[in-house]
Amino acid sequence: MRSLTALQALRDVAHIKKGQKVLIHGASGGIGHFAVQFARYFKTDVTAVCSTSNLSWVKKLGADRVIDYTKEDFTGNGEKYDLILDAVGYLTYFKSKPSLNSTGIFITENPLKKRFLLTQMLISMVTGDKRIKMHLANPNDKDMNLFRQLAEEGKLKPVIEKNLSPESNSSGTPPC
Numbered sequence: 001m002r003s004l005t006a007l008q009a010l011r012d013v014a015h016i017k018k019g020q021k022v023l024i025h026g027a028s029g030g031i032g033h034f035a036v037q038f039a040r041y042f043k044t045d046v047t048a049v050c051s052t053s054n055l056s057w058v059k060k061l062g063a064d065r066v067i068d069y070t071k072e073d074f075t076g077n078g079e080k081y082d083l084i085l086d087a088v089g090y091l092t093y094f095k096s097k098p099s100l101n102s103t104g105i106f107i108t109e110n111p112l113k114k115r116f117l118l119t120q121m122l123i124s125m126v127t128g129d130k131r132i133k134m135h136l137a138n139p140n141d142k143d144m145n146l147f148r149q150l151a152e153e154g155k156l157k158p159v160i161e162k163n164l165s166p167e168s169n170s171s172g173t174p175p176c
């Protein structure tokens with residue numbers, strides 16, 4: 001399900017295109033780690049934001065660069081992106097806006113902040129700025145089959161954070 005959320009946000013909402021500069025906020029999360037891989041699959045330039053302990057394996061997923069949010073606020077570094085996907089829910093469009101280029105769009109995945117988001121969308125509509133998007137996943141067989149195919153071809157790697165079965169003594173270290 002998290003994989004479909006990432007795929008649909010990038011492909012169907014953002015209309016992601018080869019060569020674009022994409023930032024994934026929450027790149028070590030369930031949605032974010034798939035978003036990094038899909039962004040890579042669509043041949044974009046990927047910047048991944050996550051915490052210190054996750055930087056290394058997220059880079060191995062295919063991110064061109066990683067930013068440690070505990071040390072750097074990406075909204076202040078002067079870089080501009082065509083697309084920012086917030087797979088955390090802490091970001092707002094207005095906070096991200098300085099990091100978007102003139103046609104760049106912002107997508108958030110957090111449905112819990114819907115009311116807050118609707119306020120932002122209303123303001124952006126009133127001001128004529130339509131670059132903020134909200135996304136809710138739409139589970140369907142076609143996308144599940146695409147996901148299965150890409151996983152079988154080794155183009156997508158689901159990361160298992162923890163094995164909660166009683167037999168397991170897993171430390172939860174990501175497998176890549």
Ligand SMILES: NC(=O)c1ccc[n+]([C@@H]2O[C@H](COP(=O)([O-])OP(=O)(O)OC[C@H]3O[C@@H](n4cnc5c(N)ncnc54)[C@H](OP(=O)(O)O)[C@@H]3O)[C@@H](O)[C@H]2O)c1
Nearest residue numbers: 026028029030031050051054087088089109110135136137
């Ligand atoms: N739109 C939809 O259809 C849909 C579907 C499912 C879920 N969601 C929503 O999408 C969001 C993400 O879900 P998920 O399952 O991917 O969550 P998750 O696995 O818990 O991942 C959360 C991510 O947030 C990062 N993070 C935590 N604190 C942060 C901070 N202060 N600054 C930047 N990043 C921070 C974590 O990074 P570190 O671990 O490196 O700290 C991690 O990468 C949730 O709000 C969930 O409700 C939406």
